[in-house]
Amino acid sequence: RKEVEQDPGPFNVPEGATVAFNCTYSNSASQSFFWYRQDCRKEPKLLMSVYSSGNEDGRFTAQLNRASQYISLLIRDSKLSDSATYLCVVNRAAFQKLVFGTGTRLLVSP
């Protein structure tokens, strides 16, 4: 079983739609959680950290459920520019060793 699991997609949605991605992790000792965005042939870029209380940044909302070892990302009012691969990332320990999911591909169409 992979340490971080995501649905690879692709998720095809129209502009303006709301879309949600889920991610599960297996290591209960994981300490911090992130969503990264990766565009084709580019490096991953930090989208947002994920906190136990949930956090929001504009159209993006991230949730963490430690009991279920589950992380989510909600994107509201999707834009064409949101098309990318979204990587669920877990910090395995205190030494910033990130473990990446395989990513969920999002395609937003006009």
Next chain:
Amino acid sequence: SAVISQKPSRDICQRGTSLTIQCQVDSQVTMMFWYRQQPGQSLTLIATANQGSEATYESGFVIDKFPISRPNLTFSTLTVSNMSPEDSSIYLCSVANNEQFFGPGTRLTVL
């Protein structure tokens, strides 16, 4: 966030040769890491580059194949030694103080 550069951005190499990739950051950072992203896959951590001491390698990666240097807090190199086509990948350095950021990557093709 820090500005990270990598050289070369891409290279095509013959099997059996070695390539050294450089990573430069515009400010001092606590942690530097090297990752690999094979075609169609996600990122895998190769090692943590420790300043002034030997790198810490993840399971499946060894110093003889991927020697790493980190002479100071802003610079690191990764060498891919005795390359084979299976080493064709994107190699990314990343830096972290609190959050972690990635360099633009080096796209390596081994023939």
